[in-house]
Amino acid sequence: MDKTYNPASIEPHWYATWERNGHFRPAGKGNPYCIMIPPPNVTGTLHMGHAFQDTLMDILARYHRMRGDNTLWQPGTDHAGIATQMVVERQLNAEGTDRHALGRAAFVEKIWEWKAQSGGTIQNQMRRLGTSVDWSRERFTMDEGLSAAVREVFVRLHDEGLIYRGQRLVNWDPVLQTAVSDLEVESSEEQGSIWKLRYPLADGGEHLVVATTRPETMLGDTAVAVNPEDERFRHLVGRHVRLPLVGREIPIVADEYVDPAFGTGCLKITPAHDFNDYEVGQRHGCEPINIFTEAARVNGNAPEAYRGLDRYEARERIVADFEAAGLLEGIEPHKLMVPRCDRTGVVVEPYLTHQWFVDLTREVQEDGRPGGWAEITRPAIQAVRQGDIRFVPENWSKTYYNWLEDIQDWCISRQLWWGHRIPAWYDGQGAVYVGHDEADVRRRNGLDDTVTLTQDEDVLDTWFSSALWPFSTLGWPEETPELATFYPTSVLVTGFDIIFFWVARMIMMGLKFRGDVPFREVYIHGLVRDSEGAKMSKSKGNVLDPIDIVDGIDLESLVAKRTTGLMQPQRAPAIEKQTRRAFPEGIAAHGTDALRFTFASLATTGRDVVFDMGRVDGYRNFCNKLWNAARYVLMNTEGKDCGSGDGGIELGTAERWIISRLQRTERAVAEAIEGYRMDQAAQAIYEFTWDEYCDWYLELSKPTLQGDADPARARGTRQTLVRVLEALLRLAHPIMPFITEEIWQRVAPLAGVDGDTVMTRPFPVAEAGREDPAAEAEIDWMQRFILGIRRIRGEMDIAPGKPLPVLLQNAADLDRQRLQRHRAELDFLARLESVTVLEAGEEAPESALALVDELEVRVPMAGLIDKAAELARLDKERRRLGDDLARTEGKLANEAFVSRAPADVVQRERDKLAEGRSALERIDEQMARIERL
Known part of the structure; x- marks a missing residue:
């Protein structure tokens, strides 16, 4: 072995070897075990969250592969409708053109070209991180097979009346001019204002003062609401106000939604531009009035003076007009939560528009139950309640229930060009027809070529196709062997932030179209945060690229990477300063195994994963420790008799002890992985490797290997060195695949183990009867004796190599026996000059003292130090x-x-x-x- 551990020289070699030899594919025998990768967006690069999540999944996949299970880890990427379209549009803008100039067909073709050129970035990063996915089965949510599954689901749901087109309020991005999902909206507290506006009563005399944070929407007001228990306004309920600047009369209604303590206690109701107002308006029969265009400019439903103004320009004009009319009561500063699209950074507008929806609230009657039950959502709730699916940790099931039990219909259409185009066609009269393609529509509805059909311009929400991921990737709607073998899958590994958007929808779709749950367990992990506990984001400048930690990056390159392409370019100087302060020398190369071990050690059951570069440094040292330990073992065993021939072997106390400790560690690691406690598995491996095997057993082996020990004893020591190390490498392989493979290739032949790769060898299983409490007690006594001597050296500043005379007081018979049995090891490891056992009543000179239970270990000070x-x-x-x-x-x-x-x-x-x-x-x-x- 090389003297120095160099991950860059071994990691690419071993990954290529594993992939070339097909080791990531299912074995075809054993119990099926399947994990579906949460498909990352094809546009981007893997961030720390991906690397953390992929490490957890790879640990599980490698563990079950070694346990003999028929293991499939299914890879793939998501077409990421909004993100991908934005990337390609930026490229076109840089070339002086746009998608409208190209037209839809040519633009979509451009995106496919971009994917062919850039789509391999994530796959290459996954290879660098050691992910053992079956690349031969890689899928893309827009490939032909998955597209067929999407069309099949849409058509079936529409035929059953569970997909419909209707007018609803949605999150709307005025820049992208499309509906966006809640996951694409980030709300943060910002400084704003409360405007207090006077609304005169229609019958004269009095006025009401409404409080609003968005005065521009008053052009679409359809009511003023007060709380029914508010004595101040009860007498006004049922009367009308005349809407200033518009002239429309609108009613005063009573609704419990209104908080009497907020603002003035009077709330303007704008159903077309506020989700809560929409619900209030529905309860009181208020017709929504949309006052904005798709670009968030005032439309023709408002007075002419405001038409064409941007919503914020309209705000300024309206406030000025209220003030001029003497109707502005006042303006107060106010902090509020502002929703912004995470793609564009623009404030999202609640917008009334026609969209396609999945009906998640339709009730059906069954078994005479009163009231019925939600056809799609109720089975998904029951699957978790009755234990068909288990959340780990279990408390996340409450989050799941809360959302499903208060669910709204799912908006599945997006006003984009990239994505699964909605399989719906319209004739000249506006009638809608749904089918797999135009020919299918004509066949199903008896339409000949004289009827002109136009396909819907919208595409489906990317969450619609990803909701089918567990079965569409396995070949559905065809009944494939893979579908029969691996569905339901074993576990879903995901973050808590997409329980609503992905987990619940996969469960609903799996039950609806396969009649069974998509996975048996859902392992919810935390989000990766920086060392201060803050969420990693480009805007904060605290994002780390996992590949930079693996390969290293110089300071200037790191600064350039962090400050390029910022959503808020004005933050670049602050981020540059922060980067230079945090990483004055850049980031050193740590290798994949050190990063993976760090992630495993952080994988507790809590929400947050606080990432600290210092821990990666520590685990890089751990890799070095393992490497150097292996070099020691090989130097003392290669070309020597390790007990594999006819010669007998003898196992000393140290050998029986390390074998016993190995059994306990094997059991602890297996239990931890099975329980999704990767942190506990990492801790058990770390403590056994560093504290027991390296720091103690290797040292305890030296007196035997370097002295004139009996040949049988030497063979026993050499055999134990290689066999325990070989088992340890298998034990650590799921977490640290590269270094374990490299060392295993050298150690396995010495341990009498055959095989091409450690990743297909059996995962270590604790053997009954091999735990040895007596040997553990002996070594524990010896360790405390030696550590006591070392502590005295440290306190008295005595050189490590200086032999020490030792006096033993209160020595029991067992202490004397242990001293005799282990004198050679004690002399060697504690550097003892002599050991004198004092008899009862015999006084000891002034000494430094260490206790081993009742035994007093004393080192006389006279003559040892310069006073x-x-x-x-x-x-x-x-x-x-x-x-x-x-x-x-x-x-x-x-x-x-x-x-x-x-x-x-x-x-x-x-x-x-x-x-x-x-x-x-x-x-x-x-x-x-x-x-x-």
Whole structure:
């Protein structure tokens, strides 16, 4: 093996080898195990959330593959309607043209060309991250097979009356000029205002003052609402106000939605431009009046003075006109949640428009149940309630229920050119026909060629096609062998933020079209946040590219990457400054395994995954530790008798101990992975590898291998070294695939193990009867003895290599026996000059003390240290600590610091003070002990 661990030299080689040899494909035997990858958008690159999620899925896939399951991890990408169309439109704009100049067919062709050129970015990143998906089965939500599935579902649902076209309020992006889903809307608190506007009563005399954060929408008001319990306005309910600037009379209605404590207690109702107002308007029979165009400019339904104005220009004009008319009561600052499209950054407009919907609330009668039950949503609720699907952690099922039990019909149409075009056609009279294609429409409806048909211009929401992902990728609507084998799939691994948008819809569609759930378990993981706990986003400048962590990146390239293409270019200087401060030397290369181990260690059941580069540094060191341990093993076993021949072997206490600890670790890791606690699996592997195998067993093996041990004992040690390491490599492989494969190739032959790759070898299983509590107790005693000696060396500043005389007081018979059995290891690891067992009543000289239960391990101080020099050293350290304590005490005595500094900063200073005082006490004790010598 190379002296230095270099992930860049091994990772691409092994991934190419695995893929070339077909190791990612299902084995064709064993119990079926299937994971569907949440398809990333074809437009982009993998971010930290993708890398985290893919690591979790790959751990599961590799684990089950090694357990002998017939494992399929299905890959694919989503066509990402809005994002993809924006990317290609930007390219066209840079060339001086746009999609309208090209026309729809040519524009869609341009997108397919772009996908052919750029669509491999994500796949290459996934390969760098070690994801063992079956690339031979890769799917795309716009490929022919999945498109056929989309058309089939649309037609069937429409035939059953579960898809309809209607006029509803939707989230509307005035730049993209399309409806957008809730997932594409990000709401954040922004500073705004409350305008208080006077609305005169139609019959004269009085006026009402309404409070609004959007005065421009008053042009579409159809009512004023007050709370029915509000004594101030009860006498006005049923009367009318005359809408200023418009002249229309609108009613005053009573509705419990109104909060009497907000604003003035009077709420203007604009059903066509507010979701809550729409519901109020429906309850009171108010006809919605749309006052905006698709570009959010005032349309012909408003007075002529405002037509053509942008909504914010209209706001300024309307407020000015209210003030001029003496109808502006006042303006107050107000913070409010503002919804913006995450693609364009523009404020989303609630907009009344004709769209296609899936009916998720239609009730059907069954078994005489009163009231009926929702035809699509109720089975999805019942599937979780009765345990057909299990959420992990279980508390996320409550989020799932809450949404489904208060669900609205699903808007599935988008006003785009890229996507699955809605399979609906219109004749000259506006009649609508639905079918798989135009020929199917004509055949189904008896329409000949004299009837001109025009296909609907809209495309389907991308969530519609991704809702079919668990069965469409397996060949549905055809009854394929893969569908029979792998549906229902085993587990869905996803973030909590798309439980509504994707998880619930897959469950509804799976039950509707397959008669069974799409997956048995839903493993919900947290979102990746930065080290301060903030959500990673380009606008904040705290995004990390996982490939930069794997391969490393210099500072200037990192700055350029973070500040290029920002939605808010004005933030570039701040982000550059932040980047240079956080990464003054850029990001060093860490390799994939270190990053994957970091993700596994962070995969708790909580919501947030707080990512810290320091942890990746630590796990890169862990990889180095494993690499160096393997080099030690190979140097001591290659070309030597490891007990595979006729010679007998003898296992000493250390061998029995490490084998016993391995059994416990194997059990812990398997239980953790089965329970989706990757953090616990990583911790168990880390502690066994570093703390037990490397730090103790390798050291305990040295007296045997370097001395004149019995040949059978030496063979037993060499055999244990390679066999435990080989099992450890299999144990760690799902988390760290590359380094384990590279080392395994060298170790497996020495351990007598055959096979082309570690990834197809059995996952280690704890063997009954191989745990050895007696050996564990022996080694535990030895470890505490050695650590006690090492602590004394550290406290007394005694050189590590200096042999020490040791006195044992209160030694029981078992202590004496253990001393005799392990004297060679104790001498070697603790660097002992001599060991004297004191008899009962025998006094010990002034000594440093370590306790091993009742046993007192003493190191006499006389002659070991230079008394004067040691006292001088300790006094210098005491003065330094005293100065530090004085500064900390002064800071905490400063009332301004304690009251103004962040709570965590103040607490750190208090902890520092406590630690300093404790250290000072220890130095005083040590000086007193030396003074007595």
